[in-house]
Amino acid sequence: MSDKRNYSDPDYYNNRELSWIDFNDRVLEESRDKGNPLLERLKFLGITQSNLDEFFMVRVASLAKLAAVNYPKPDASGMTAEEQLRAVNKRAHDMLIKQYTTLNRSLIPAIQQIGVHLKKAPNLSAEQFQFIKSYFHDELYPVLTPMADDSSRPFPFIANDTLNLAIQLTPSDGSGRLYATLQIPDVFPRVVRLPGEENAFILIEEIIKTFVGQLFVNYNVKESVVFRVIRDMDLDVAEEDTSDLLKDVQQQLKLREHGNVIRLEVENTISKKLLKLLNKELNTPDFAVYETNGPVDLTFLSKLTSQIINHDDLKYAGFTAYQPTALDHNHDIFAAIREHDWLMQHPYDKFDPVVEFIRQAAIDPDTLAIKMTLYRVSGDSPIIRYLGRAAQNGKQVTVLVEVKARFDEQNNVHWAKQLEKMGCHVIYGLIGLKTHCKLSLVVRREQGGIRRYMHMGTGNYNDVTAHFYTDMGLFTVNNDMGIDATNIFNMLSGYSKPPYFHQLHISPDGIREFIYDKLSQASAAAKEGANVIVRMKMNSLSDQKMIEHLYRASHCGVHIELIIRGICCLKTGIPEISDNITVHSIVGRFLEHSRIYSFDIDGQKTVYLSSADLMTRNLNRRVELLFPILQPDLANRVLQIFDTMWHDNVKTRVLRADGTYTHIDRRGLVPLESQSAFAKAATERVKRDQAEAAKAAPTEFQPMLSPENQPNPLNYDDGSESD
Template sequence: MSEKFDFKQHDFYTNRELSWLDFNYRVLEEAKDKTNPLLERLKFLSITQSNLDEFFMVRVASLAKLAAVNYAKPDASGLTADAQLKAVNLKAHKMLIKQYNTLNRSLIPAVEQLGVRLKNRDTLDERQAQFVKNYFHDELYPVLTPMADDSSRPFPFIANNTMNIALRLNDGERDKELYATIPVPNSFPRIIALPGQTNEFILLEDIIKMFASRLFINYQIKEQTVFRVIRDMDLDVAEEDTSNLLKEVQQQLKKREHGNVIRLEVENNSSQKLLNRLVKELGAKRFAVYEINGPVNLTFLSELVKKIKGLDDQKYSAFTAHQALPLSSDGDIFAAIRQQDWVMQHPYDKFDSVVNFIGQAATDPAVLAIKMTLYRVSGNSPIIKYLGMAAQNGKQVTVLVEVKARFDEQNNVHWAQQLEKMGCHVIYGLLGLKTHCKLSLVVRREQGGIRRYMHMGTGNYNDATAHFYTDMGLFTANSDMGIDATNIFNMLSGYSKPPYFHQLHISPQGIRDFINDRLDQAIAVAKQDKTALVRMKMNSLSDQQIIAHLYEASRAGVKIELIVRGICCLKVGIEGVSDNITVHSIVGRFLEHSRIFIFDLDHEVSTYLASADMMTRNLNRRVELLFPINAIPTKSKVNQIFDTMWNDNVKSRILQSDDSYQRIDRRGIAKMSSQDVFIKNAERQMKAEKEDESPTTSENFKPLLSPKNQPNLLSDEGSDE
């Protein structure tokens, strides 16, 4: 075996952007999947649109900028920026066709059978027509602003992700063709409920089109078409001086609204003349024009689902998340953490425990200080309120708010200012780096001296997304980790450069070094013909160096099991290179967001959680955290969680050598959806605790057998056992 084998050949890598589109196709599969509740399928289709919007605003925008300056360096797969830009748009056009085929051929007919209808001018009954007329004159007409487009009035600025109606008109007196635009006001709901039948609706833009002639008296409307643009929304913040970072972010937020047009969506009944005019005035590339066979911007489907009445049986059933009593608001959370480490898995374990951790610290007289990193928080965050309360109660409160968190910049700037007003010390991190780690430290004076309590997590301190993102976290009072956590905050707030960390691993570089070291150990074990198993779960795998090292480990005989929800630039099935690598992707009810790393080297198992994916930006340009799960019960729980997900045969797809993802052939084996299993476990725990039972971790979280040997937990008969 040659030690000089080239693991960085272009043929060994999938393009990152095309791999992301493959992930969005997997989300689209959920919209098509008839085993999902019908209204949830509408939401999945809506998610494919919101995913694409952000993808184009950031990733495709970045490619467009590189292509514009003829950036020639290829990516790991060998594609230049220009080639990637064209390939991405080609694949996205194919996705568009599948999105609207799913809507028009499958979902709309299905919801119509249940009495849900999107109506238009031709299908309104008399009562509804009168309602729409009154709605236009009483509500819309005073707000609408028609924008003429002629020699004295230039084409209006079209803001990112706004709905607009382009019009071609005729001046009856001079028989002259004119153009205008009506911005669809975003201060109104896009879905308007109609009187009469319970679930009949009309789109806001259709009402405006019905009565647009009232805005152009003495002009004849020849054509109307709805359009929308997606602009370059990537924030470009110069960080030479972090003292002005807040002001710089605020200035860049204003500039961002005027980014270049990356995608133009327009109804497919538009004339070539009107389409050409839009392309010219907006500066859009021809390959970036998307002609839509239906309502523009499918995110309206999520709004529609919220307004549909009486069809709760067509949604996911609500479930009761588990709340460990010692970590509840009625328990003594610090006594519970002193007694043992706790691993949480959200949303199956309530996020309330994390909120309670900060809440109890805010009012506990023994607490001296709270230190915390915040990357994304909700719009009405209880954690923010508790941090402010703690400061007002005289505790030392230091909060690192990452004001460069993409698309949360404005929200985070607001919270940074509010925290400062409440008396907290607010810091913005290190020069040139985003702080993405999820870390809370509470310092408490106790009888035996100062004790540190920590929460470390894989996901954001966001009580809203914690209901539909799967994430994991650790509560611990481990003294070595406490020292490490203190050093991390000193590094973030001051000039400290700790020479080493006892147990925690920090990016930039620290996590990469750790993963590389573990892979080297696995290779050494495999070369001795001993068991070497590496298991990783993450959102994305795109870093070329890490992938090359995984190839090297596979070639040496290390068995590698990867669960990668989204981007995966690694290829499987390359003879002599990735024969020992298997990649699963789980896409289901909840967004898989946790990061797990397990190394079984000659039956010595070590387990870790992290905030970082194996992406270059996370390993090189962000402050990230990887932390060990040391206690036997908690380690067992995390390993069992990975086992359960690995054995998923309902929502899991397996990566093939041709880069496609195929569902698992379930013939002869029981259905097993990991997310449904976790829900059942959570409900079983809650039921047991309500009956005053006290099951141990191993009793209430039973390890799963292989799918073909386990009881049929999720059969069509719905067995509970």
Template sequence: MTEIDYEDPQFYTNRELSWLDFNDRVLEEARNKHNPLLERLKFLGITQSNMDEFVMVRVASLAKLVEVKWDGHDASGLSAAQQLKAVNDKAHEQLVKQYTTLNRILLPAIKQVGINLLRVEELNDEQLQFIKSYFHDELYPVLTPMADDTSRPFPFIGNDTINLSLRLSKKGHDKSLYATLQVPSIFPRVVRLPKAENDFILLEDIIKKFVDQLFVNYDIHDVSTFRVIRDMDLDVAEEDTSDLLKEVQQQLKLREHGKVIRLEVESDISKKLRKRLVRELGTDEDSVYEVNGPVDLNFLGKLYSTVADKDELKYPPFQAYQDTDLNDEHNIFESIQERDRLMQHPYDKFDSVVEFIRQASIDKGVLAIKMTLYRVSGNSPIIKYLGRAAQNGKQVTVLVEVKARFDEENNVHWARQLERMGCHVIYGLVGLKTHSKLSLVVRREESGIRRYVHLGTGNYNDSTAHFYTDIGLLTANNNIGVDVTNIFNMLSGYSRPPYFHKLHISPNGIREFIIDKLDQAIRYAQFGRPVHVQMKMNSLSDQEMIAKMYEASHAGVKIDLLIRGICCLKPGIKGISESISVHSIVGRFLEHSRIYIFDFEGEKQVYLSSADLMTRNLNRRVEQLFPVEQPDLAQRVLSIYRTLWQDNVRTRVLDVDGTYNRVDRRGRASLDAQDYFAVQATQWAEKQQLDLHKQNPNQFQPMMSPENQHDPFGEER
């Protein structure tokens, strides 16, 4: 028999093109009539923010590889230049689809319900007077026109800023002059107009209307909006620095001046302005994107939150559930002693995780708290309680990953703050990002020292926990406690534990574990024994992992994959991946949890992890994979996976030709898994409240103030 080469490039999809396919699935949600109208606007805005980050990092990396003439190829066999060309071609197609969605579908639809994004020529007299006053009273003192001539060179254009490019001439002269004007970000880009509650105009349109007042005695011939996206990847040479914090801060300053990777201009820009911008910014022609509408669709998220009295055009609110044993009226450590606790966010409140740290900060028996922080919110209660714990005499050690992409500045701030509050702060290992989600509380009890642990699939971020789906485990399992202690010793010192009892740790450990499990599955299949592998993750791109899955499928192993984003694996290839199925769910919440299930003849082994199966997660990050061993909790994770797999509303199925297609629902009841979990959480919460009322019918429950109510996206209402 001819030996199969499971790493043959024809069996792989390019990572960057697969990511663009994911963003296209998000874009489909903006076009989906079954979604509430304002949520569709928000989905379209998300496609822009997704694209911006993709360009800043991934496209920028490809551009650098092309620049240095890298002669390698990716798993799908494409060179860097071929990838960059294919990405730009596909991104141009997606841009057209984005603006067609805005102009032909969403703007007319919101107009029908009384929400208007107006152009200057559509304003009535009162609105014109309003924007005139707004310009003179608010904007004029702040605006700074920048001339561009022989004595004043073309100004620096900041990443992701909205700017106006102008061609003008002195009155009575023909010579063209040029200037730029940054639209100030300190003002809201979406401006509410008077009288009509939901009439809006964009800030740059107001400035354009009156921009001539900044250039007295000059005639303005052309004005066009533009924006640049720069290379924003952080390049920290850790082996060459003794102070990682200072190096990160230095690189943050340098990053602001990265190479221009994408230039967005209005489609009606004059040839002279376009040519000048391309030359001055050093942009490749393939990297110029002409947009048929407002530059930068991120404003749609602001419009979503600015619209008044249109809640019926948003997702209905749901009530997240919190086990009473994990709230502030109970001793959370006694509750964890009784049994392990599992939470599925956002359907289970993240408050329980915050409460775990809060009680640890004031509990007299607690001796130490150790925690990893990758991304936290701008006003994190966890940071506050860690500081309180240190001030209460606890030994507090926090690993703050200051290299967390686009959160570097925020994390540097929190690292300094934690140090000022008396915490020991460490910054991870040289050459590795610490992406694991771990908390350890060491407590002295009558029986001796006991360790309490929280392990999660997502960040300790109370804001994103409202709209990222993640799973967390609270446990007092001694073996897990010992493993987590060893991990922190490894992160903060020179410890290298010879083995772990329950956990599997990257780099290397998670890769070895999953390959061992797939090898075991292959042996089962070869002997005709039933075996089933189920995995859920954000992205699958590691070539060695995919090759092993192909080998397993060839042997007859059934593999089901729930992958929200990038998938470089091709399912359904005859003789290679016929027994592999790939589903992707894009919906109201961002699917972020990682689940790994191995079913050997009905014996189901359930694991959760912080890691996707990407090379960076397996080789260059500290990650954890941990078992869910308590039978009822393992069953709950299995049920969560099963519900997600049976979803036929939000799911797309990846076909052998690389396309994602909706599930055929004919003859089947609709199941939106995310909606199912939200309804279930609300029912549990309402039943809990009813039970509490029956126990104490005279208890007075004050109504929450509007300031304390949060919507499911974590934004104040």
């Protein structure tokens, strides 16, 4: 009997943008959670602001463009662009109230109790007032540029994400009203430490507001309020010819600074007259105006916490990340990978072996080629340095740099040019597709012939974010995967289209079709009475066709466990549609970023990691990678990691049938916070290794060899002095 259900019914789907706001609300909950260290709660509140800023620059900007042309097609949940735009802004207004209530009623009083004060000018001591007066005259005054707004001088351009003052003036004779703006320069720190107290601070805009009248001689300042605009910052690159892509991206970076205003934030002390003027000049609809009950732009809270001294007890406790000895600086990493595959779980496992993999390849005489994809790298990336060194050492180095990685375009354009200068072959990917897969391939000539060593990951080759994003990676020398990896790079750099892949699955199309097939197999087995469990972990689930397949599998009796940090357009608890699906979301100390896909049919388990979320863009418009974990002990470890997260009852929220996320009722349960458990386990592994090393250490004193006689596992100079 055929399945007649309409799995695409709009009632079965959450709106993507509203689901994202639900996610940011879960981050906001962390700032309100008294179980978190106080200074970390301040950081969480700042994160909700930076999250919202990016969301408005890209997603809300896209909705505004669609609404402007009356785009008629509704999304999966049945909402038009105009309906989404208004609903998102309404929810964002509610969030704004919650943000500032959290700041003013909870966090500010709490930090005052521990002697941390964020002051305003009237509350300063005589010493502190003299300090800000000198700071204004000596530091700020020469840099500030007031901009008049009158018939001869039109309203100035207000740059995206800059703090500005809107000022209302009267001439000293009292005749008429005049207006001006003043950009608060971002070359100075926003949070300024005050003398006389250990942890007293003032915001730079408070200093400027106090003395702003000195910029307008013979005028009286009637009003000065802080405002900020968020503009449409989505990059629109036409890719007809990738040879011009670098120039096209650079040109678009300049153009997007002048995108339409999507959001106007202003202090709620603003007069109606001044707000009306700003609205008119910036062409902002009323629903996009946000009046704040406190400082505009809460991202300053992260800077504040970094300056507070003598309160490390109010931050997260440190832990020691683990690194296997075989993968460290003093051992041959290629020998270690030949022994067996290695699974990394960052940040609980150090990111250093990934960097070491490229470093050793760069100086290894047997290495012939290094091929690598780079999506986001840090501002001072050691991987970039080692790739350059490899090219200078005569290796064939091919690097795909994704210059369209959102908000990292400038950084990636810079690194692309640097790599080319160092002698690397740099490619920019396929027309119309972002290359989001995380893949490194080292080709070596060995006694048995050519051998390919690989690292594949769920996260970026970024040594900075690896400390606070949870990701997973695999080192392997599997021959089939190596052939697949070679074919992927040939596809990215040339015109090759491999007819099939042995072990790896590639988007566009390949990952979608693979997961469809696995879900179809699972459904067929469940209908035959098999016990079938599908476990998936990802950042976001929004692809309608994929959700339809999950609903179909659930209807057939497949038990589906999903850990989804952010967007989830799937609804749970729909009778005979999703009543076998459970969704958890974990928001905690680290940003959950790894992707796991596993299928268990009557105990026959297959486990995969991926760079891809189940979003339409990842499955259709990006080059993504999904790879199997073939070594049984490592596959079991991935499943244990998933299991630990699944049973987290501290930071987990469960998606209910009414669309809300609620914490697990812990009554009678032993508290389990998965991220803390992983951090504790890593520290214990380090201590255990240190204890074993101490036991194995020689008891007699041994003379130290001179540097030139020190054994080198790879038997060549590593050139580390130049780092």
